[in-house]
Amino acid sequence: LFRHDAFVAGEWHGGDRRVPVTDPATGETMAEVTRCAPADAERAIAAAHDAAPPLKASLAGDRATVLHRFADLMAEHTADLALLLTSEQGKPLAEARGEIAYAAAFLRWFAEEARRAYGDVIPPTKSDQRLLVLREPVGVAAAITPWNFPSAMITRKLGAAYAAGCPLVLKPAEATPLSALALRVLATRAGMEPGAFQVLTGDASDAAPLGKVLTGSPLVRKLSFTGSTEVGKILLRQCAETVKKVSLELGGNAPFLVFEDADVDAAVEGCLVAKMRNGGQTCVAANRILVHAAVHDAFVEKLAARMGAMKVGPGVDEGVAVGPLVDEPTFAKVRAHVADALELGAETVLGGGPHALGRTFHEPTVLTGVGGEMLMTREETFGPVAGIQKFTEEDEAIAIANDTRAGLIAYFYARDVGRVWRVAEALEAGMVGVNTGLVSNTVAPFGGVKESGLGREGSQHGLEDWTELKYVAIGL
Numbered sequence: 001l002f003r004h005d006a007f008v009a010g011e012w013h014g015g016d017r018r019v020p021v022t023d024p025a026t027g028e029t030m031a032e033v034t035r036c037a038p039a040d041a042e043r044a045i046a047a048a049h050d051a052a053p054p055l056k057a058s059l060a061g062d063r064a065t066v067l068h069r070f071a072d073l074m075a076e077h078t079a080d081l082a083l084l085l086t087s088e089q090g091k092p093l094a095e096a097r098g099e100i101a102y103a104a105a106f107l108r109w110f111a112e113e114a115r116r117a118y119g120d121v122i123p124p125t126k127s128d129q130r131l132l133v134l135r136e137p138v139g140v141a142a143a144i145t146p147w148n149f150p151s152a153m154i155t156r157k158l159g160a161a162y163a164a165g166c167p168l169v170l171k172p173a174e175a176t177p178l179s180a181l182a183l184r185v186l187a188t189r190a191g192m193e194p195g196a197f198q199v200l201t202g203d204a205s206d207a208a209p210l211g212k213v214l215t216g217s218p219l220v221r222k223l224s225f226t227g228s229t230e231v232g233k234i235l236l237r238q239c240a241e242t243v244k245k246v247s248l249e250l251g252g253n254a255p256f257l258v259f260e261d262a263d264v265d266a267a268v269e270g271c272l273v274a275k276m277r278n279g280g281q282t283c284v285a286a287n288r289i290l291v292h293a294a295v296h297d298a299f300v301e302k303l304a305a306r307m308g309a310m311k312v313g314p315g316v317d318e319g320v321a322v323g324p325l326v327d328e329p330t331f332a333k334v335r336a337h338v339a340d341a342l343e344l345g346a347e348t349v350l351g352g353g354p355h356a357l358g359r360t361f362h363e364p365t366v367l368t369g370v371g372g373e374m375l376m377t378r379e380e381t382f383g384p385v386a387g388i389q390k391f392t393e394e395d396e397a398i399a400i401a402n403d404t405r406a407g408l409i410a411y412f413y414a415r416d417v418g419r420v421w422r423v424a425e426a427l428e429a430g431m432v433g434v435n436t437g438l439v440s441n442t443v444a445p446f447g448g449v450k451e452s453g454l455g456r457e458g459s460q461h462g463l464e465d466w467t468e469l470k471y472v473a474i475g476l
């Protein structure tokens with residue numbers, strides 16, 4: 001499964017330029033992968049274009065069989081896939097194993113959805129006509145995926161694309177190409193056609209030129225991107241020129257509210273998951289933690305105790321709960337957010353600094369007295385730092401929670417059933433976690449409102465973005 005070459009036009013493609021892939025826990029180079037050029041992206045698009053008609057004509061049941069086999073292979077190779085993922089990304093092995101199961105579940109889900117891509121028969125308005133709506137694949141699709149979930153963010157797109165009958169050209173994150181290449185190996189073993197899934201690897205400086213080819217080509221009819229809001233906006237603008245279908249899953253800046261009627265222990269456990277999954281490096285990470293004054297001190301004390309007990313270290317080590325941050329820029333951003341908050345009056349309850357292990361390891365950190373003017377409330381921190389604000393009124397908490405251009409997810413803890421409905425409806429987010437810190441699920445629609453994105457992934461709605469409706473009126 002350990003491949004270093006890109007996969008273009010039906011072949012493993014070495015090319016003449018390489019980029020190192022680094023283990024964030026050790027700084028060691030794990031592999032040197034192909035740096036694809038714009039011409040490679042053009043070749044991949046042409047191969048996908050050739051693959052599109054037979055894929056469209058293939059039977060949904062046959063595509064479902066391939067996706068199920070693919071998921072079986074992922075399950076069979078969980079240990080290797082998880083080790084590869086942890087080595088290039090840094091998350092603890094237990095979390096990596098969880099991600100492989102999550103990733104495989106998308107393949108299984110879309111295997112079943114492939115069989116249910118129904119159209120409609122419309123009662124005609126004239127006796128000599130019959131009206132139908134067919135659901136067809138969009139055509140050649142491109143995907144650009146992030147480093148924080150190097151496997152699951154691929155299968156969430158690839159599973160839907162293949163189920164719908166769309167060939168996919170993938171550009172995985174430069175930090176984590178090895179998981180993507182391993183998936184291509186398993187796709188081949190599962191029987192997936194070469195042109196149905198191609199992988200363009202490259203370094204950070206290749207991302208813009210490759211992205212331009214993918215967004216600029218009139219042959220590509222859809223782009224699906226998971227990543228930063230900033231990059232998402234650039235891609236959306238670039239796709240306007242060829243009027244592509246675009247799905248975007250962008251930044252979250254999620255609020256996490258704890259009301260005075262909450263079960264504080266449960267809220268602490270939920271916050272731990274929402275904040276600390278993948279060391280805080282998720283789009284759905286609790287970023288602005290708002291706690292009612294009546295339970296503030298108890299919540300802070302318990303959260304600090306739980307976070308303080310988390311073992312920091314290389315993800316492959318036994319018992320590690322917090323791995324290194326993925327790279328230097330991510331670490332530098334976390335440092336800048338903490339420094340800014342402390343300068344503006346926040347107080348340190350736990351941690352606050354780089355971890356003694358060095359590199360990009362950061363101490364689990366709890367800060368109180370965090371306010372709306374601080375960087376860590378205006379932007380996603382993407383690290384193991386819980387910044388806590390105090391509130392006293394429900395309306396005030398909702399207003400603060402909604403005071404952002406993002407709207408991916410919001411969490412809150414409360415027991416009053418009236419409040420549960422009121423707050424769930426008032427929060428401006430595509431997803432709301434009530435008394436839970438983890439909502440991600442293959443069977444539910446994942447996606448945001450406002451500047452957090454367009455479209456939904458997973459669930460019965462996840463296939464829609466990869467299909468077009470064709471209305472057929474038949475005169476008799």
Ligand code: SIN
Nearest residue numbers: 148149282283284440
């Ligand atoms: C993300 O952080 O982009 C996705 C997280 C998830 O699927 O839970």
